[in-house]
Amino acid sequence: MAATIIDGKAFAARLRARIGEQVTSLRRDHGLVPGLAVVLVGEDPASQVYVRSKGKQTIEAGMKSFEHRLPVETSETQLLALIEKLNADPEVHGILVQLPLPPHVNADLVINAIDPAKDVDGFHISNVGLLGTGQKAMVPCTPLGCLMMLRDHHGSLSGMEAVVLGRSNIVGKPMAQLLLGDSCTVTIAHSRTRDLPAVCRRADILVAAVGRPEMISGDWVKPGATVIDVGINRIERDGKTRLVGDVDFDSVAAVAGAITPVPGGVGPMTIACLLANTLTAACRANGLAEPEGLTA
Numbered sequence: 001m002a003a004t005i006i007d008g009k010a011f012a013a014r015l016r017a018r019i020g021e022q023v024t025s026l027r028r029d030h031g032l033v034p035g036l037a038v039v040l041v042g043e044d045p046a047s048q049v050y051v052r053s054k055g056k057q058t059i060e061a062g063m064k065s066f067e068h069r070l071p072v073e074t075s076e077t078q079l080l081a082l083i084e085k086l087n088a089d090p091e092v093h094g095i096l097v098q099l100p101l102p103p104h105v106n107a108d109l110v111i112n113a114i115d116p117a118k119d120v121d122g123f124h125i126s127n128v129g130l131l132g133t134g135q136k137a138m139v140p141c142t143p144l145g146c147l148m149m150l151r152d153h154h155g156s157l158s159g160m161e162a163v164v165l166g167r168s169n170i171v172g173k174p175m176a177q178l179l180l181g182d183s184c185t186v187t188i189a190h191s192r193t194r195d196l197p198a199v200c201r202r203a204d205i206l207v208a209a210v211g212r213p214e215m216i217s218g219d220w221v222k223p224g225a226t227v228i229d230v231g232i233n234r235i236e237r238d239g240k241t242r243l244v245g246d247v248d249f250d251s252v253a254a255v256a257g258a259i260t261p262v263p264g265g266v267g268p269m270t271i272a273c274l275l276a277n278t279l280t281a282a283c284r285a286n287g288l289a290e291p292e293g294l295t296a
C-alpha cells in the first residue's frame with residue numbers, strides 16, 4: 001500500500017479538544033455557553049444513533065445540548081412552532097433538524113424556518129446562497145470536515161484539479177463550492193456523467209459521495225491523488241455486516257497518494273464540524289471574534 005492514511009478520527013479528536021478549550025474560555029471570559037438543539041422526529045434507528053452521538057459529543061465539548069424527540073405523527077405545524085421557539089431561545093445557538101423527516105412534513109419548509117444564524121447544518125437557503133457567492137456562511141458539516149482534512153494535508157489547494165463525485169445538496173454541491181473557494185479547478189460528476197473513470201482520473205483531489213459501496217477502484221485514480229471517501233454503506237461480507245465507503249480501499253490505496261478510510265475518515269469529522277459551527281454561531285450571535293480555523 002502506497003497511500004498515506006488521512007486519520008479523520010484523530011483529526012476530529014484534536015479538533016474537538018480545541019473546541020473544548022475555546023468553550024472553556026468563552027464560559028470563563030464571557031459567561032457564554034454555546035448551546036445546540038437537535039430535533040428528531042420519528043424513530044429511524046440510524047437517526048437515533050446519530051442524535052445520541054451528537055448529544056454526547058456536545059456535552060463532552062462543554063456545550064449545552066437540548067434534545068427534542070418527537071413522535072413520528074408530529075405535524076408540520078407543530079414542528080414549525082418548535083423551530084420558532086428555538087429561534088427565539090437565547091441559550092440555543094445552533095439548531096439541527098435530523099433528516100430524513102417523515103414524508104408528511106415538507107423538509108425544505110422546516111429547514112428554511114430555522115434562523116439562518118442558528119442553521120449549523122448550513123442547509124438554509126440563505127446559507128446556500130452565501131456559500132455560493134463566497135460570503136460568510138454556515139457551512140455544511142460533512143464538506144467542511146473534508147475541506148479541513150484537505151487543507152491540513154496539502155496546505156494550499158490552489159490550482160489543483162478536483163473532481164467531486166455526487167451532486168447532492170448536503171455533500172456534493174457544497175463540497176464543490178468549497179473547493180472552488182480554495183481555487184481548485186472543479187468538476188462535479190454524477191449518474192449521467194459520461195466515462196466516469198476517465199473524469200475521475202483527471203483529479204488531483206477526488207471526493208466520492210455517491211452512496212455506492214466500493215464503486216471507485218484503483219484504475220479510476222490518478223497515481224498520487226488524494227481521495228476523500230464520504231460514502232457510508234453497510235454491506236454483508238463473510239457473514240458479517242461491514243461498513244464500507246464508495247471507494248474500494250485496497251486497490252485505491254495502492255495508487256493514491258493519500259486516502260481517508262471508512263470508518264475513521266470523514267464520519268468523525270462531520271460531528272466535530274457540527275460542534276465547530278455551534279461555537280462559531282455562539283460567537284457571532286454575541287459579537288465575539290470567531291476562533292480561527294473552524295470554518296471555510
Ligand code: NDP
Nearest residue numbers: 142166167168171190191209210211230231232266267270
Ligand atoms: P445522495 O443519494 O443524495 O446523492 C448521491 C449522488 O451520487 C447523486 O448526485 C447521484 O447522481 C450520484 N450517483 C449515484 N449513483 C451513481 C453512479 N452509479 N455513478 C455516478 N454518480 C452516481 O447521497 P448523499 O450525497 O446524501 O450521500 C452520499 C454518500 O455519503 C452516502 O453513502 C451517505 O451515506 C454518505 N454520507 C456520509 C456522511 C458522513 O458524515 N460521512 C454525511 C452525509 C452523507 P444523480 O444526482 O445523477 O442521481
